[in-house]
């Protein structure tokens with residue numbers, strides 16, 4: 001199977017080196033033109049025709065957004081990510097992008113509905129994003145699904161993340177860049193964990209903290225390849 005193929009795609013995609021022109025900006029038109037197009041409705045005719053410059057992994061090259069989203073739905077992890085949004089924090093986009101990368105079930109924006117999408121680099125299109133007016137709304141939703149809310153902030157009384165096992169099913173809740181976790185958010189958490197720091201700054205930014213926490217969940221629960229094992233053989 002080539003780098004571009006997925007199980008079940010055998011015979012549809014050209015083998016590596018047989019025509020797909022890869023560059024830093026993605027791939028060019030499907031080699032061989034229309035006569036050679038795969039007979040599979042996951043593929044987007046426009047992308048096949050003109051090339052796929054999106055920031056997607058090779059296995060999703062030329063796929064419709066909806067087809068990618070549906071495929072991701074089959075393998076999203078059972079942790080959720082939530083972030084407070086009282087002042088249009090620029091970190092939210094980066095949290096959404098990391099949530100996509102680490103396979104979060106969904107992202108929950110708490111507070112203002114509008115958020116700065118810039119750092120998301122379009123990953124929000126592939127992600128389930130829910131809005132909750134208040135932290136209490138988020139907490140009620142989580143309670144109904146029996147999902148514990150784990151706060152992530154370096155607050156007095158928080159415990160080091162490094163020695164904690166995250167529950168498999170949970171919500172990781174992050175605060176705003178300026179204010180950190182609000183008192184209401186703190187009250188909704190079953191535990192608050194902090195990422196141990198070693199320098200002079202009080203904190204890292206919320207986007208960076210979210211990536212560290214999601215990585216921590218993934219190290220504990222996700223099916224990462226064993227050392228030396230190619231990802232395609234998982």
Ligand SMILES: C[S@@+](CC[C@H](N)C(=O)[O-])C[C@H]1O[C@@H](n2cnc3c(N)ncnc32)[C@H](O)[C@@H]1O
Pocket residue numbers: 152153154155173174175176177178179180181193194195196197202203204205206207209210
């Ligand atoms: C810039 S921090 C602000 C608040 C911080 N409590 C303070 O004392 O300055 C914004 C958000 O980033 C996350 N964060 C930043 N540094 C963190 C750390 N060391 N451990 C856990 N979360 C952190 C938290 O979610 C926090 O709410």
